[in-house]
Amino acid sequence: MLSFLPSQDDHTIAVEFEGKATKEDAEKLDLQVNQKFGDKEKFNILAVMHDIEGTTLKGMTEGMKFDTKRWNQFRKFAVVSNKDWLETSAGIGSYLPGVTAEHFKKDQLDEAWQWIKN
Numbered sequence: 001m002l003s004f005l006p007s008q009d010d011h012t013i014a015v016e017f018e019g020k021a022t023k024e025d026a027e028k029l030d031l032q033v034n035q036k037f038g039d040k041e042k043f044n045i046l047a048v049m050h051d052i053e054g055t056t057l058k059g060m061t062e063g064m065k066f067d068t069k070r071w072n073q074f075r076k077f078a079v080v081s082n083k084d085w086l087e088t089s090a091g092i093g094s095y096l097p098g099v100t101a102e103h104f105k106k107d108q109l110d111e112a113w114q115w116i117k118n
Helices: 023-037 057-063 086-095 106-117
Strands: 002-005 012-019 043-052 074-080 100-104
Touching (some): 002 023, 012 023, 023 043, 074 106
Parallel strands (some): 012 043, 043 074, 074 100
């Protein structure tokens, strides 16, 4: 399930995931992106991950896949989780070419915001 968090940056959508990403979640995220950034403006995502079913990046991206027009709008992707997302962060380029990704532990949320703002 996807929920939106308050963002600390005008160019960033902050979300929280728990459970399984659904088609409805993808639609909510796409609507939010469309309202804030249209079809061309670049944006970041800061995602706080809790207990995700199928904790692989492929599973997550398949569940949250945007229309291909969105992929080239991504700039940075910060993953905040206590799960082992090092492989995920390192492999994100194969799923989202051109996206810079970084993993942060849950106690590093402030660092994640600083990284995504720069």
